[in-house]
Amino acid sequence: MKVFIGILIFLAVITVITLIRAIFWVPKKKTYEPLEDEEVQLNEYRRNLSDAIKFKTVSQPDPKDVDWNEFEKFHKFLEERFPLVYKNLKHEEISDASLLFTVGG
DSSP, X not given: OHHHHHHHHHHHHHHHHHHHHHHHOOOOOOOOOOOOOOOOOHHHHHHHHHHHTTSXXXXXXXXXXXXXXXXXXXXXXXXXXXXXXXXXXXXEEOSSSOEEEEOOO
C-alpha cells in the first residue's frame, strides 16, 4: 500500500510541475524576413491549364485502345511550357503515359 501511495504522490508531483511549466511557458518569437513580392501571372496560369486539359490523355483497360500520340503531344507540351522544370529536375519517361520528376537534395 505504501508503494502505491508513493507512486501516486510521485505522479501528482510530476503532473503539478508539468502544469506549472505549461502555464508559464512563453514560446520564443521568431522573426522572418519578408519575402519579395512575386508577380503572379494568372492569365498565363489559366492559359496553361486551359491548354493542358485539351489533351485527351485517357487510359483504357485495353492498352490497344489508348491514343498514345496524345500522351506524346502532352509530354511535349509540358516540356515547352515548363522548361525550368525540365532544366532543374531529373525527369524520366517511365512508360508511354507516365513521367517521373525527381527533386534532388
